[in-house]
Amino acid sequence: MKILVPVKRVIDFNVKPRVKADQTGIDLANVKMAMNPFDEIAVEEALRLREKGKPTEVVVVSIGPQAAQETIRTALAMGADRGILVKSDGPVEPLAVAKILKAICEEEKPGLVILGKQAIDDDSNQTGQMLAALLGWGQGTFAHRLELESESARVEREIDGGLQTVALKLPAIVTTDLRLNEPRYASLPNIMKAKKKPIAEKAPGDYGVDTTPRLKVLKVTEPPKRQAGVKVKTAAELVDRLKNEAGVI
């Protein structure tokens, strides 16, 4: 069985994003980029499943600019087997990503696709669910635990009230939440080895997908700022102010 893991190149999660002065977007010039953290968890989970036995190959896909090849290399250095880069320079919306991934799934025939639940740039939280719908597959989103059985997958999901377990018929889609695992660091020998692993280069047109954005971004602005308030000296003063000044207790 093959596992497909889509990964996205995004601004590093430690970097504070800055809104461009002309309000057209976020300034990405000379900003450190990295693999979307949820996708790193997805790669790790795929590798752990392969190490446990049944899956035999982990294929990583990224849809993005040429530099997204580095993101694929990171996944290969963690232990994935090969990569597919679908080159596209502009932003690609989740629906177009899902359509490209659908075409790749039809070619590669994975038993499982593991994706991050959302990318930390556009925070859409859509691609996995959209891919599942387009393929007509079941989905286990926001996975906290994942177990593969012979014909099915069991996914424990993080939901608003606690945890929920669903059983999915394979092939299926799983999206990762934060606590599914802790991704490994690539070792130096593995980073060297990753340089020799194959990455196929494709274009959205190869899959018949038009990536022209359909939502029109009118502007991107800073959120309203909150001012720091006052420092209180004691817990008693705090209670007094909450009661008599703010009137919230």
Add this chain to the structure above:
Amino acid sequence: MASLVVADHDNHALKDATAKTVAAAAQLGTPVHVLVAGKNCAAVADAAARLSGVEKVLLAEGEAYEKMLAEEMEALILSLASGYDAFLAPATTDGKNFMPRVAAKLDVPQISEILGVESPEVFRRPIYAGNAIETVQAAAGKKVITVRTTTFKPVEDGGSAPVERVEAPPPRGLSRFVGEELSKSERPELTSARVIISGGRGLQSGENFHLLEKIADKLNAALGASRAAVDAGFVPNDYQVGQTGKVVAPELYIAVGISGAIQHLAGMKDSRVIVAINKDEEAPIFQIADYGLVGDLFKAIPEMEAELTRLGY
């Protein structure tokens, strides 16, 4: 045409998030219908029918909807799609689960977690964990939207819409509900509480959350936590407030031993009054707090409790 709001409920009671989503839907300027999908949930449909501004309630009952399995919800909503030009659901873990499936099958982009409606075609939504706000114009075709409920005021009761039963499409059987572990609590839910007290890594252990519980009991507050506290295993995942946890906006948010990572701030910075208690004077949480107390929480929290007791709370 009309908008269809997918109700959030637990088969017994309608959740507040539904009334807030109806408020967002009303701003699109077309009639609002509500879909209640569940099992033995006629009482929920009746509650939805009372929401002011709702013109009709659709009730679909079936085994598959009891836990709102995404694959089945997709099929149900699609079976109703021809009568609507917009579909809205609160951005709860359920809404986030099934709505993108609906959008994909309708071949339209989804607009996730809107904070505001500028016009029936233009919406504001947070990106980069709330570090920026994007204003987007919807694409041609039907609209699929999830709503961040903290920024919309719930519509009041006062309506009396008819409830119409709709036929459920045959089950697809792609997924099956196995079980769940829900946190049991006598306290209000995080997303609808008026007061929230949250603990972070500074609490040092799960046991120390009892200190916060005492305050929570006095103020009828919900208990929350930072991602660090959840990752450290102090409390379960459903306590997490933040970009990837719950987004809250209570009247009063008390952050105890929480430094204030961007991720956490994104989940609570719209609260009306924010209190921070932290021993590190430089902690970023103080930059957004209305009231800051620099000091040892293990001293400050019992003192706060004693003061509340003295005042009769």
